Amino acid sequence: MELKAIDLSELTKKIDPIVAARNNWYLVTAAAEGKVNTLTAGWFTLGNNWEKKIATVFIRPQRHTKKFIDASGRFTLTFFDGHQDALGYLGTHSGADVPDKIEKSGLHLTEVDGLPTYTEGRYVLFCKVLYSQPIEEKCFLDPAFATATYPDKDFSVQYVGEIEAAYEIIG
Numbered sequence: 001m002e003l004k005a006i007d008l009s010e011l012t013k014k015i016d017p018i019v020a021a022r023n024n025w026y027l028v029t030a031a032a033e034g035k036v037n038t039l040t041a042g043w044f045t046l047g048n049n050w051e052k053k054i055a056t057v058f059i060r061p062q063r064h065t066k067k068f069i070d071a072s073g074r075f076t077l078t079f080f081d082g083h084q085d086a087l088g089y090l091g092t093h094s095g096a097d098v099p100d101k102i103e104k105s106g107l108h109l110t111e112v113d114g115l116p117t118y119t120e121g122r123y124v125l126f127c128k129v130l131y132s133q134p135i136e137e138k139c140f141l142d143p144a145f146a147t148a149t150y151p152d153k154d155f156s157v158q159y160v161g162e163i164e165a166a167y168e169i170i171g
């Protein structure tokens with residue numbers, strides 16, 4: 001497996017921040033205490049804030065992966081070409097119930113800069129959590145939108161991550 005560093009100012013030439021997640025999904029992966037967990041995600045924002053390159057993800061409180069992000073303060077975002085079956089599996093099975101779900105998905109973990117990603121991935125972003133905050137129901141200006149988005153009131157925690165590095169994964 002080869003890695004090619006991506007100049008962060010060119011990142012959106014590789015990953016379209018509007019359509020990438022919705023059309024292809026991606027994995028949020030974190031490691032803590034020698035274990036790795038992941039979830040499939042469809043929401044994220046990418047941009048500049050606080051003079052930093054930022055990726056923000058929205059993780060519901062019941063996700064097992066959340067514990068790994070909270071413990072390590074780091075997460076990776078891995079984007080794929082294809083592999084929808086594996087991403088579908090990882091998005092419907094919790095590591096709390098299936099601790100070896102990554103192995104069962106057929107994807108292969110690898111470590112880069114001490115952080116987890118996948119040999120099958122196309123692009124990976126390495127993020128350090130700068131800020132995290134639970135979304136609050138009372139902050140939605142339109143209560144109907146809050147109810148439609150979070151019918152079970154499991155409001156996500158938003159994790160604003162500084163993108164420290166990004167790579168294209170080749171082969």
Ligand SMILES: Cc1cc2nc3c(=O)[nH]c(=O)nc-3n(C[C@H](O)[C@H](O)[C@H](O)COP(=O)(O)O)c2cc1C
Pocket residue numbers: 025037038039040041042043058059060062063064065066087088090091092093094095096156
């Ligand atoms: C297409 C898709 C998008 C998803 N997006 C998110 C998301 O943005 N945030 C989230 O918390 N869960 C999201 N999920 C649900 C998690 O991937 C799913 O609950 C997963 O099993 C959690 O695994 P874990 O408990 O091992 O962390 C999504 C699932 C799918 C299939």
